[in-house]
Amino acid sequence: MDFKKFLPWIILAIIIIGGYSWVKGINNTAVTLGQDVEQSWGDVQTSYQRRNDLIGNLVNTVKGAADFEKSTLTAVIEARAKATQTTIDPTNITPEQLAAFNSAQSGLSSSLSRLLITVEKYPDLKANQNFLKLQDELASTENQILTARTRFNEAVKPYNTHIKTFPNTLFAGIFGFKEKAYFNAVEGADKPVEVKF
Template identity: 55%
Template sequence: MKKWIIPIILILLAAFWGMNVNNKAVELEESAKKSWSNVESSYQRRNDLIGNLVKTVQGAADFEKGTLEAVIKARAEASKPEINISNTEDLNAENLARFQQAQSGLSSALSRLLVTVERYPELKANQNFIELQSQLEGTENRINIARDRFNQAVEPYNNHVRTFPNKLIAGILGFDEMGYYKADAGSENAPDVEFNF
């Protein structure tokens, strides 16, 4: 009977260790998923505001049709890529890059719209437009904060599931490494600013 005590204790210790690794991975994974939901929520807020901005611009000025169509098209494209957060494998670097690319297209179109607006003094003075522009600026700040918080939540999760010996149990239980939200290529370069007076 005594010869079975040590193997039973070792098995129980291994089981408790495995449960601890699993429970901690689940906790960290849920935190990262919640953070990603906050990123998507911030982008959704921006998407909703852009719809209102386009309507305000259309109603306030005889505006360049091409610019508005580019914003509307980019907004539709940015709404397409979805990441299923119930599946951790979807939070990988490739899917995040695809999502970022669609959002960058919308940011670019929105920038062109705001630059074009500069030619319309009556629109710049429109209170609705001023308020929407202010809300968009605040939303862009929210998006940046949400992306940073997502990356902060992913780091401890990845550390937990990738370090040895946790990696052994995490791999068996299906906990995969998550991707980080990365900046657009070339964003490390300072933009050229030109004033055409």
């Protein structure tokens, strides 16, 4: 049998199989890293959901103080509603979507801070065990949110690196992989906080 006659076909088959395996590896790695990003985003949403649930309980506890400022409670309730309406598709996280989400969550954090500061005027409420427990859980949840956001950014980095490096970048567009956005600080977070007594 004359192998020289089949040698070009064997080489061509090896090149096709090798090329297919290489492109498949690029795609499958991007899919795996993309799933890690989506899981991390789910963890972020879970942390924010926990905070929203706690805020609902906190507001109900504060409502028990009959003379408590209604405008402060209304601001928290409205900010909570706005924050829960802002949703993001984890398969296509854009900087604009993340900025809108960040802005809504920042508004909620701000109104919640005003609520907690206002509570200082109400000794009965400050001594309420339910309120104190909710306040502790809220502080713990804020730490969970920070951790979830950090882990999300840690999951985004390898994904973005994978799809932006050459030659992967050539195939990323063909397979529909797009760069994902990172969580950044809320605008103005770099400025020192002004404290007034």
